[in-house]
Amino acid sequence: MQKGLNDDLLTLKRTIRRELEDANRARIDGNEGRARVCARRAAGWAVSVTRSLTEELEIESNAYDMLQWLAQQADTPDAVRSAATRLTARVSHDHTLPFPEDPLEDAGMIVEALLGMGWTEMGNG
Numbered sequence: 001m002q003k004g005l006n007d008d009l010l011t012l013k014r015t016i017r018r019e020l021e022d023a024n025r026a027r028i029d030g031n032e033g034r035a036r037v038c039a040r041r042a043a044g045w046a047v048s049v050t051r052s053l054t055e056e057l058e059i060e061s062n063a064y065d066m067l068q069w070l071a072q073q074a075d076t077p078d079a080v081r082s083a084a085t086r087l088t089a090r091v092s093h094d095h096t097l098p099f100p101e102d103p104l105e106d107a108g109m110i111v112e113a114l115l116g117m118g119w120t121e122m123g124n125g
Contacts, residue, residue: 039107046111
């Protein structure tokens with residue numbers, strides 16, 4: 001792997017970890033909306049880096065579009081497609097989600113499914 005690509009992947013890994021850490025921090029602070037946004041961004045980055053490597057595309061920062069794309073891929077496992085769909089679902093007028101699954105767990109599942117074990121672990125590297 002080229003040095004530039006290694007550096008880019010390390011930066012993305014840090015970005016994904018930071019988003020997941022921010023999601024956890026927001027949850028602790030009682031801000032579920034922010035936690036969900038950070039979880040969605042972490043998962044979106046994972047989709048984008050995977051897609052850029054397999055389809056030789058530029059890395060896309062629009063997490064919503066990346067997750068919608070993932071949810072439409074027939075070769076994506078059902079659980080991952082469902083998680084992507086949930087992360088792009090709109091909240092109701094009373095700020096609740098139409099399903100019981102945890103958005104942070106959904107994001108972690110997507111990151112691990114696409115990038116492998118270790119991407120959601122906290123710490124350096």
